[in-house]
Amino acid sequence: MPDHPDQGKAATAPVSRRGVLQGGAAIGAGLAVGLPSAADAGAPEAVPPAPVSPPANTLSPVVMQQVSFTINGQHQTLTLDARTTLLDMLREHLHLTGSKKGCDHGQCGACTVLSDGQRINSCLSLAVMHDGGEVTTIEGLAQPGPEGALHPMQAAFLEHDGFQCGYCTPGQICSAIGMVEEHRKGWPSWVTADLTDAHPSLTDLELRERMSGNICRCSAYPNIVAAIRDAEGKMPA
Template identity: 65%
Template sequence: MSDSDRGAAGRSQGETAPLSAITLSVNDQVRRLEVDPRTSLLDALREHLRLTGTKKGCDHGQCGACTVLINGRRVNSCLTLAVMHEGDEVVTIEGLGDPDDLHPMQRAFVDCDGFQCGYCTPGQICSAVGMLTEVEADWPSHATADVAASRITLSDEEIRERMSGNICRCAAYPNIVAAIRGVAEGGPA
């Protein structure tokens, strides 16, 4: 048995991998952690940093409940490792706004009743914020009617397509679309 085989066999019998020291920028705060290198960003946020707004739904990247913003782009935090985000700007639902100063998307979700049980709401809101950034950058989606247009028209179909990675088991979709539309149009939702 080679040394690498013995090392792998030892770890599989209860030993853990050596911890990795990482520094993350989360919600404009530098946070230092020691984590197993296999720790997902979701678990680092929830279990190590106690930022429990980001939800663990399916843990397979299929529901979107764990969506956060990394360098302004939406990412399923269950599908990426914490050690991969040294130097990145991570924003969770807690970093978008607070109860006394809600982010416009948070306010729109409240005003439009864009949630029922609320479990998916943090991921929906983070995804919606990232999605509007994509629209502003004129990134087309599968529903974009004219990919050569100078500006993307944000129809309800376009919003639904772009938000299709976020599942709401309570089916509050019409209200979610209304909230996003309200923010996109710059007026009250």
Template identity: 55%
Template sequence: MNPAVESYPLDKRPPSLPPIHSVKLTVNGKDTELQISPWTTLLDALREYMDLTGTKKGCDHGQCGACTVLVNGKRINSCLTLAIMQEDTEITTIEGVAQLDGTGYLHPLQQAFIERDAFQCGYCTPGQICSAVGLINEGNAKSTADIRELMSGNICRCGAYTNIVDAIEDVLNQKTA
């Protein structure tokens, strides 16, 4: 027996978490039940169990914003929340953003990102768009400086910030026109 490994009699083992747990999530308007470990992040549940790979894993520490999704219309970093904590909420990923206005066409922000060339490599784009949708839902962006500040949690390594801000301003101006 390896002396570095502790051995416990069956009746004396320390308690542990259950290996899987049933989690019911509503993602992009669809109800799904997953059998996952209770420590599975929402990001991993979306990507690995639901094949919704538009949400990206960047830093996995809540610092880059690549994993931003909407929960009840508010933006969150999906790498910082457990999937089990999001039961009874409405989760929207980049795959569901186009459905938000009910037209079946691209969301105005998606269209504005295309028109303004607000992406280069595209890795951060899903998180940028979800964050921008949340920013508009919050209603706090009144100026270019506000947009920059409120989008500061989303990093673009390619440096497309000017075009991202322009795209968001275009959509905000459409809403007020």
């Protein structure tokens, strides 16, 4: 019988992380040496990939188109990229920068102009759509000449302080002129109570609803309403 309980047992060497890694590397190297190559195994040679041709140019060429307008009473003929908006044509090609680019999504009304007498968001309209038409911007409302009288709507906005920073004011004025004409023609709005009424009353509710597409971030709305009410009776029929 052994004198010590550990006598007769095989001595076990301590296992270290370094030893495990070294042993694994040695086993992997031995397996790699013993494996036959692809050529020895009779495998077919790899076929090189077929040449890939560059992708065809799928971009459409820029389409240029000649368009003619009457802008603020003056005839203009331009050659434009067919994708040019009316707003960019006014600002970038004719340098009529009164019409402002606010949201460029038709949501703020800063770009409002009059096209054949009707108010539109010029940022949502292509210039080529107005070929042969008449466009009026804020620059074309006053009488011509250095001493030309202001349009009644312009004068009313000055009289009633219908602005603060002034960025939205050109669109507000053009929109107000178009709105008054729409009301005179009997066009109903979302809040018109009687759709059969050919001449609905222009109440404050009607006026605010009809001008709701023009945002004033300075919140000069009370003065804008007062200016429109003042100018309405002074505008020629």
